[in-house]
Each structure stands twice: as structure tokens, then as C-alpha cells.
Amino acid sequence: xxxxxxxxxxxxxxxxxxxxxxxxxxxxxxxxxxxxxxxxxxxxxxxxxxxxxxxxxxxxxxxxxxxxxxxxxxxxxxxxxxxxxxxxxxxxxxxxxxxxxxxxxxxxxxxxxxxxxxxxxxxxxxxxxxxxxxxxxxxxxxxxxxxxxxxxxxxxxxxxxxxxxxxxxxxxxxxxxxxxxxxxxxxxxxxxxxxxxxxxxxxxxxxxxxxxxxxxxxxxxxxxxxxxxxxxxxxxxxxxxxxxxxxxxxxxxxxxxxxxxxxxxxxx
Amino acid sequence: xxxxxxxxxxxxxxxxxxxxxxxxxxxxxxxxxxxxxxxxxxxxxxxxxxxxxxxxxxxxxxxxxxxxxxxxxxxxxxxxxxxxxxxxxxxxxxxxxxxxxxxxxxxxxxxxxxxxxxxxxxxxxxxxxxxxxxxxxxxxxxxxxxxxxxxxxxxxxxxxxxxxxxxxxxxxxxxxxxxxxxxxxxxxxxxxxxxxxxxxxxxxxxxxxxxxxxxxxxxxxxxxxxxxxxxxxxxxxxxxxxxxxxxxxxxxxxxxxxxxxxxxxxxxxxxxxxxxxxxxxxxxxxxxxxxxxxxxxxxxxxxxxxxxxxxxxxxxxxxxxxxxxxx
Numbered sequence: 001x002x003x004x005x006x007x008x009x010x011x012x013x014x015x016x017x018x019x020x021x022x023x024x025x026x027x028x029x030x031x032x033x034x035x036x037x038x039x040x041x042x043x044x045x046x047x048x049x050x051x052x053x054x055x056x057x058x059x060x061x062x063x064x065x066x067x068x069x070x071x072x073x074x075x076x077x078x079x080x081x082x083x084x085x086x087x088x089x090x091x092x093x094x095x096x097x098x099x100x101x102x103x104x105x106x107x108x109x110x111x112x113x114x115x116x117x118x119x120x121x122x123x124x125x126x127x128x129x130x131x132x133x134x135x136x137x138x139x140x141x142x143x144x145x146x147x148x149x150x151x152x153x154x155x156x157x158x159x160x161x162x163x164x165x166x167x168x169x170x171x172x173x174x175x176x177x178x179x180x181x182x183x184x185x186x187x188x189x190x191x192x193x194x195x196x197x198x199x200x201x202x203x204x205x206x207x208x209x210x211x212x213x214x215x216x217x218x219x220x221x222x223x224x225x226x227x228x229x230x231x232x233x234x235x236x237x238x239x240x241x242x243x244x245x246x247x248x249x250x251x252x253x254x255x256x257x258x259x260x261x262x263x264x265x266x267x268x
Numbered sequence: 269x270x271x272x273x274x275x276x277x278x279x280x281x282x283x284x285x286x287x288x289x290x291x292x293x294x295x296x297x298x299x300x301x302x303x304x305x306x307x308x309x310x311x312x313x314x315x316x317x318x319x320x321x322x323x324x325x326x327x328x329x330x331x332x333x334x335x336x337x338x339x340x341x342x343x344x345x346x347x348x349x350x351x352x353x354x355x356x357x358x359x360x361x362x363x364x365x366x367x368x369x370x371x372x373x374x375x376x377x378x379x380x381x382x383x384x385x386x387x388x389x390x391x392x393x394x395x396x397x398x399x400x401x402x403x404x405x406x407x408x409x410x411x412x413x414x415x416x417x418x419x420x421x422x423x424x425x426x427x428x429x430x431x432x433x434x435x436x437x438x439x440x441x442x443x444x445x446x447x448x449x450x451x452x453x454x455x456x457x458x459x460x461x462x463x464x465x466x467x468x469x470x471x472x473x474x475x476x477x478x479x480x481x482x483x484x485x486x487x488x489x490x491x492x493x494x495x496x497x498x499x500x501x502x503x504x505x506x507x508x509x510x511x512x513x514x515x516x517x518x519x520x521x522x523x524x525x526x527x528x529x530x531x532x533x534x535x536x537x538x539x540x541x542x543x544x545x546x547x548x549x550x551x552x553x554x555x556x557x558x559x560x561x562x563x564x565x566x567x568x569x570x571x572x573x574x575x576x577x578x579x580x581x582x583x584x585x586x587x588x589x590x591x592x593x594x595x
Contacts, residue, residue: 009388016385020371020378027373027414089368093430096334097386098357104386260336263284263329 013099017107021081025115039069039119043126056220058127058135063216066123067188070116070151079161081108083172086165092265095166095256102252105162109155116151139218146215153207153237156244157182163251166259169267187212193225200226207244210237272346274438274469275308275331280340281493282326300326302493303340308486313460313470315484317477317586323493324473325364325442331471332362332440345437358387361431361439365424365446372416376407376426379415380433387434401429405459421452428459438469445479457483477583489586491593497585505580508588509536509552513580516549516563518570528566532558537588552580552588 025031046065050057082105085091095101128134137143164171185199186192186209192200203209213225214233226233259265282301288294300323308314318324329335331344333353342349347356371379380398389397402408405425410418415426424444431439441460445453460483464470474480480487481501488498497507505511516529521540526549530538534555541548551563560575567573 012388012391013386016382020374020382023374023378024371088371089364089366090371092334092364093362093369093383094386096332096357096362097383098354098388099386257336260334263282263326263335265334 010099010103013103014107014110017104018110019107021108021111025111034069034072035115035119036122038072039065039122040126042066042068043123044130046123047127047130056136058131058133059137059216059219062124062127062135063212063219064188064190065127066120066147067150067212068183069119069123071154071183071188079158079165079171081105081112082162082165083169086169086265086267089266091166095259095265100252101166101256102159102249105159105252109158109162112158113148113151113155116154117148120147120151135219136221137219138221142218143215146211146218149234149237150208150211150215153211153241156207156241156248159248160244160251163248163255166252167255168264182206185209191216191223191225204236205240207237207240210234210240271310273307273343274310275306275314275342275344275471276346277304277306277331277342278340280304280327280330280337280342282323282330282335283338300493301330301337304490304493304495306488306495306498308469308471310469311464311467312486313464313472313484315480315487316471316473316490317475317480317487317582318473318490319475319590322490324475324490327490328362328440328442328471328473332360333357334362358434359437361434361436363427363431363439363441363444365427365442365444367420367423370415370423370426373414375412376415376418376422376429377402377411379426380430383430384433389434397433401433404432404462405429406455419452421448421455424448424452424456425459428456432463432468436468438471439463441470441472443474444472445474445476453479477581477586481582487582489589491590494593496589496593501582501585504582504585504589506554508580508585510534510554511580512553512556513578513584514549514551514553514560514563515574515576515578516551516567517543517546517574518567518572519545520547521549521567521570525567529563532562532566534558550584552584 042065043061046061046068050061050064053060082091085094094104161171164174184190184195185203186206187195187203188208191213192203192209195203210233214230214237216223217225217230217233228236280301281299281303284298284300286296288296304327316324316327326335330337330342331349333349333356336350344356345359349356371382377398380401381394384394384398399408402411405428407422407425407429410422415423418426428444431441444460445456448456457479460470460472472480472484486498486500487504489496497504499507502511526538526540529535529549529551534553534557535551536554537552539550541550560577563575564573
């Protein structure tokens with residue numbers, strides 16, 4: 001019998017959650033569709049969509065399709081995994097454990113970032129294969145680093161969505177409504193500056209908008225975007241990501257209490 | 269460890285409010301618990317009995333920190349279930365059971381590994397501890413199979429393994445044998461008994477009378493959100509009017525005959541029910557002075573009369589108390 005409570009670390013719980021997410025991914029053939037087949041389709045569609053539009057069309061095609069693929073994997077997947085916990089009936093025992101649920105979500109988000117990057121690589125290979133040549137990236141290394149950065153900013157929104165999935169079984173409905181608007185509004189497919197001006201203030205609320213602008217800034221020669229330069233974009237992305245994570249932390253603390261009051265943890 | 273009770277609740281109520289219908293305009297309000305006062309001592313199995321919808325699972329979830337009470341106080345191991353969850357959660361185990369609640373695409377061992385990490389089971393001990401609990405619940409051979417391949421009984425055992433993995437001081441078991449075949453149910457009861465010998469306090473909810481009778485030295489009966497009785501089985505027998513039960517069957521009785529049976533010494537209750545073409549009278553008898561022959565003597569006009577005596581069972585007690593509460 002335990003004389004005192006066993007110690008636990010938040011990092012260990014996050015790693016455990018990451019590990020379980022990997023095992024579930026490997027065990028379930030349905031994940032082949034969003035993680036491997038969808039990026040191939042997105043890459044081919046995007047290649048055809050952008051073909052012939054200027055000298056940097058390959059970069060636009062890769063970014064557009066890559067974001068389309070990663071968007072679902074990272075943002076949608078992070079929230080949806082919590083919805084799965086509801087469906088499996090594992091939300092209750094997980095919430096009942098000593099680990100705050102936020103750290104479980106973080107492990108899943110990390111895995112979704114990795115699998116999203118994998119989708120991005122597939123898109124890159126497909127577009128390059130279709131074009132028969134690699135894109136003329138202005139700064140390849142910085143582009144890759146910012147690609148990863150974009151994923152992390154997406155993940156920050158994913159964490160917030162996950163909190164809604166804990167709060168209510170209807171979170172999927174809310175996320176489905178917002179998904180396409182977020183996708184277009186954050187400039188995943190087209191730079192936000194090409195959209196009506198009224199979209200810009202809303203788009204800037206989302207960290208990926210800033211990170212994507214920074215990525216285009218380093219990847220596409222002559223791209224000016226919002227005109228705040230690389231570090232202006234990066235600073236905006238870091239700040240807004242930090243705000244999202246802080247909000248996620250607060251929401252999780254409140255939500256974990258509220259669901260105990262509502263008593264809907266077992267609803268699915 | 270403190271010597272206070274394992275569980276102490278005062279006036280615990282729980283109201284569920286929900287909305288349904290078009291645009292969620294229809295509001296429903298359900299009072300699941302209506303002021304539950306209960307004290308459970310440490311180191312034994314305590315049984316909470318009640319019909320479906322009595323509030324057993326709601327009460328268990330409140331005690332195991334998965335649900336906040338609407339009002340009242342609940343202490344487990346001397347700590348508040350609403351304010352001291354961080355202290356309590358590593359020290360309690362919860363087994364809700366059923367087909368759900370497990371990661372079905374991974375193995376039983378991986379399910380346990382995951383929860384061992386969430387509960388902070390020391391890494392150096394983790395694999396040994398998992399091996400121990402798997403052996404204890406009899407799942408060693410199936411440990412590396414996906415849990416989706418497990419039978420209902422095997423899943424239940426895995427739920428229990430997860431509940432005891434971190435060596436809790438108190439274990440909540442919510443209807444642990446429901447839906448199990450007789451063999452699995454018997455194995456589960458044997459396992460539950462073995463946990464008590466380790467010093468774990470077990471709070472068990474069930475609506476299987478024989479299970480509570482077999483496992484629980486002390487029992488409470490919850491009906492319509494209230495505790496209607498709490499005692500040992502013998503105490504409960506006394507409460508409902510005696511540990512002797514006479515069953516009297518014939519093709520109908522006159523009111524005066526039933527009334528005369530009521531006036532026999534020590535008879536506390538005579539209930540009548542139709543039993544096929546016959547009528548069965550069930551009598552609770554407190555003392556030894558009334559015998560079956562006394563009953564036969566008062567019912568001379570019934571050549572088909574059948575009279576037998578048995579010990580008042582927990583099911584009798586339960587039905588008496590729940591029916592009493594309902595009326």
C-alpha cells in the first residue's frame with residue numbers, strides 16, 4: 001500500500017501520451033488515409049492549381065498542399081484525439097489520474113506535429129516529382145525551420161480546441177464549422193494579403209498567420225507579405241502562440257473543474 | 269496514515285441539469301442524490317446496494333473526484349473530494365468497468381504502461397508492477413494481445429488491474445461483475461477478496477444481492493438518492509423485522525387468516541403476493557417462539573398448504589427497504 005502518493009512528472013505523462021499516440025497510429029490502418037494518401041492527392045491538386053503562376057509556383061504549390069495536409073493532422077487531430085477519449089470512455093480514467101489533462105494533450109499534439117511534418121514531406125516529394133525539379137527556395141534551411149515553426153503554431157490552436165472537446169461532446173461540430181474559415185483566413189492556401197483587407201485583423205489573431213508569412217518571407221524571393229520583415233512575423237507568431245498556450249492552460253484548469261460540475265465526462 | 273474513516277459524507281446532494289429538444293429549449297432537472305450521509309471504516313469491503321437509477325454510480329463518481337456534489341461535504345481518507353483532488357487521486361483507484369474505458373487498439377500491457385506513467389508509478393518498478401497485477405488478475409498470457417480481442421471478463425480484469433496498479437489505499441468498484449459470465453464473476457469476487465487482505469479499503473456498488481452478501485461485512489442501501497439503511501447483514505435483517513422468514517403458500521387466503529398470522533408472537537411483517545395460481549405469504553419473524561406448526565394451526569382449511577422456513581436473505585432485506593422507500 002502506498003504510504004505516500006507516488007511522484008509523477010508532467011513531462012513523463014506527456015511522453016507517455018506521445019508514446020500511446022504513436023502506438024495507436026501504428027495499430028490503426030485508417031490513419032494511412034490522412035497521413036499518407038491525402039498528402040499525395042493534395043500535392044497533385046495543388047501542383048495543377050498553381051502550375052504556370054509565376055516563377056515560384058512550386059513553392060506556393062508545396063506550401064498550399066503542405067498546409068492543407070498538416071492543418072488536419074496537427075490542429076484537427078489534436079482536438080479530435082480528445083474526442084476519441086470520450087468515445088473510448090478513456091476520458092474519465094485519464095481525468096481521474098493525478099496528471100492534469102493538459103499534459104496528456106501536449107503529448108498527442110507533439111505526435112500530430114511529427115505526423116504533420118511527415119505529410120509535408122510527402123507533399124514535397126509529390127510536387128517535386130510532378131514538376132521534375134526542386135523548388136528554388138531562397139533560404140532552404142530557414143524555410144525548413146520555419147516549416148516546423150508553423151506546425152507548432154498550429155499545435156497551439158489544437159491545444160485550445162482539445163479543451164473544448166473535454167468540455168463538450170459537441171466540440172467537433174464547432175471545430176467543423178471553423179475549420180475551413182481558419183484554413184483560408186490564416187493564409188494556408190493563399191497569402192492573407194491577397195484576401196480582402198477586413199480578413200487581416202481577424203487572421204492576425206491566429207499564430208499560424210504570422211508564422212506562414214514568415215515562412216513565405218524566407219522561402220520566396222521578393223515576398224513582402226505584411227511588410228513587417230522576418231523578425232516582425234516571428235515575434236508576432238511567438239507572442240500569439242504564447243498567448244494561445246496561456247489561454248489553453250487557463251481554459252484547461254477551468255474546464256477540468258467545470259466538467260466535474262456538469263458531470264458530462266462520460267457523454268459521447 | 270490517519271485512523272479516521274475511509275469515507276465520510278454529510279448531506280451530499282447532486283442535481284443534474286440538461287437541455288434537450290429543438291435548440292435545447294427543453295430543460296430537465298434530475299435529483300440523483302438527496303442528502304447522503306455515510307461513514308465507511310477503513311480496511312474492509314463496504315457494499316452499496318441499490319436499484320438501477322438509485323444514484324450508486326453518481327455517488328461513486330463524487331467520492332472518486334470525477335463529479336462535484338451540488339451540496340454537502342465528502343471526505344475520503346480524511347480529505348475533501350472537491351478541494352484536495354491532487355492529494356487524493358494518487359491514493360485512490362477507480363474501476364468503472366464495462367466494454368469501454370480502454371484503448372482497444374493497443375495491448376493490455378500498453379494500457380497499463382500508459383496509466384502507470386500517468387499515476388507516476390516509479391519507472392524502475394513499472395514493468396515489475398505491471399507483471400504483478402497482470403498475474404494477479406490472470407491476464408499474463410493475454411497481456412500482449414490487443415484489448416479489442418479481449419472478452420468482457422478479460423476487459424473487466426484489465427480495468428481492475430489498472431485500478432490497483434498504483435497501489436491505492438482505497439478502491440472504488442462500480443458494479444464490477446455486471447455482464448460477466450458466472451465463472452468470470454466468481455474469479456472477480458475472489459480477486460476483490462484478495463485485495464482486502466492487502467489492507468485496501470474497497471467501496472463496492474452492486475445490485476447483485478448474493479455478491480454483497482458474500483463480500484461485504486457492512487452494507488448500505490441507496491434508494492432514490494437516499495441511504496435507507498446501513499449496517500451489517502444481521503443488523504439489516506433485524507431492521508426489516510427478523511432473521512427468520514416463513515413462506516406460506518396456498519390457493520388464496522382470507523383477510524382474517526392473514527390478520528391472525530400477523531398476531532403471532534414475533535411476527536413483524538406479513539406480505540402477500542400472487543404466485544401463479546397460488547398466493548404466497550412472506551412472514552418476517554423476530555423470535556424463536558413462533559414455529560411452522562403455529563402457522564399451520566392457524567390455517568386449517570388449506571389441504572394444499574405449503575409452509576417452509578428460511579433465513580432472511582439480503583434480497584429480502586433489500587426488497588423490503590426499497591419498497592418501503594418507494595411507498
